[in-house]
Amino acid sequence: MRPPLALALLAVLLAACSSSQPQGDVGTGPADGAAVAIAIDAERAFAPATLSLPAGETVTLEITNADGDAHDFAVEAVALNTGTIQPGGVATATLTVPAGTTPFVCTFHPEMRGTIEGA
Numbered sequence: 001m002r003p004p005l006a007l008a009l010l011a012v013l014l015a016a017c018s019s020s021q022p023q024g025d026v027g028t029g030p031a032d033g034a035a036v037a038i039a040i041d042a043e044r045a046f047a048p049a050t051l052s053l054p055a056g057e058t059v060t061l062e063i064t065n066a067d068g069d070a071h072d073f074a075v076e077a078v079a080l081n082t083g084t085i086q087p088g089g090v091a092t093a094t095l096t097v098p099a100g101t102t103p104f105v106c107t108f109h110p111e112m113r114g115t116i117e118g119a
Contacts (some may be wrong), residue, residue: 019084020083020084020107020108021083022081022082023083024080024094025080025093025094026081026083026091026094027092028089028090029092030062030090030092033060035062038061038062038064038114040071041066042066042067044069044106045112046073046104046112049114052119054119055098055119056096058096058097063091065091066088070084070086071106071109072106072108073106074107076103078095078096080093097116098118101115101117103116104116
């Protein structure tokens with residue numbers, strides 16, 4: 001592969017790794033009403049990493065990115081993804097809480113995980 005072509009391919013791959021598309025009932029900016037707060041901290045972790053919420057209830061989550069990198073918040077089991085949350089940004093996600101343990105993740109950094117405990 002020629003160097004310019006290799007650089008172009010690398011640029012495309014890096015761009016693909018730093019953005020995601022919103023899916024589900026999500027928005028940008030702070031929640032309009034009551035919301036469960038989640039922070040993405042400087043250690044690349046969700047805080048809190050475990051959310052205990054009432055199963056069957058509709059809940060709004062407000063995710064604040066306090067890290068210096070872009071992240072997202074995805075709950076595959078309910079087809080939800082905030083899309084890219086830039087550093088300093090805030091996103092909301094509204095979902096009906098599933099019963100049992102449901103994982104959530106940052107799709108950019110799969111080591112960033114947490115769970116929703118629906119009881």
